[in-house]
Amino acid sequence: MTLLETRARTGAIARINPVAKLGASALIAIPLILTLDWVSAATALLLEALLLPFAGLGWREFWTRTWPVWLAAPLTALTIALYGEASGQVYVDWFVVRVSEGSLELALATFFRVLAIALPSVVLFVTVDPTDLADGLGQVLRLPSRFVMGALAGLRMIGLFLDDWRAMELARRARGVADAGRLRRFLGMAFALLVLSIRRGSKLATAMEARGFGADGERTWARESRFGAREWALMGIGLAISLIAVTAAVLAGTWNFVLGPSA
Known part of the structure; x- marks a missing residue:
């Protein structure tokens, strides 16, 4: 934060x-x-x-x-x-x-x-706060819990994009490939970030399924949304x-x- x-x-x-x-x-x-x-x-x-x-x-x-x-x-x-x-x-x-x-x-x-x-x-x-938003969507608007939890997970992942971009930029500079060709470097990093995001999303979906986030039935909430x-x-x-x-x-x-x- x-x-x-x-x-x-x-x-x-x-x-x-x-x-x-x-x-x-x-x-x-x-x-x-x-x-x-x-x-x-x-x-x-x-x-x-x-x-x-x-x-x-x-x-x-x-x-x-x-x-x-x-x-x-x-x-x-x-x-x-x-x-x-x-x-x-x-x-x-x-x-x-x-x-x-x-x-x-x-x-x-x-x-x-x-x-x-x-x-x-x-x-x-x-x-x-993304968690407060998910609580409100699930408890006040009564949206499906699977949609709400998926949206919450997606919002939480947005903050990692900038960190990943900075890490890739520093890694490319350390290898000496970030000094020329800005457009080509941008396109290459964007494609790498896309691949990384897809892999992370697949792993996150598998982990959430393993923890029961995709189960049917009414879901309970840790915090009450007033x-x-x-x-x-x-x-x-x-x-x-x-x-x-x-x-x-x-x-x-x-x-x-x-x-x-x-x-």
């Missing part, structure tokens, strides 16, 4: 059942997926920004965890602005690039949309953010249902 993870799990959000975090993220994301307008996405993002300080994350950890989102949002918006559906006044028309009033509006909506959907998911799941007032409060906050965002878009006249004729 890293120092960042230790600090993150001391906050109030860290003690909330992971199923509630999953539900709150879904309640925020689903309405934003169903519409493509900047008002609803910007409203949701503003409300989320007001709640982010209560997540128990330091600013340094927040930026460390969310920088891929901040990178993906403008890149996605740029793609929409250059190649999106043209409407209204056209500002640039060159080859396949067509920047128009409509494409810029869609780009702005996409930018806020990516941030509003991804940021709360990342922040909420930073504090999720779903109480804090969990319902978090899901209520997620629902409130969605309702306020949708209401703001409808009142502003920008609501654009993606499955409707105006999409």
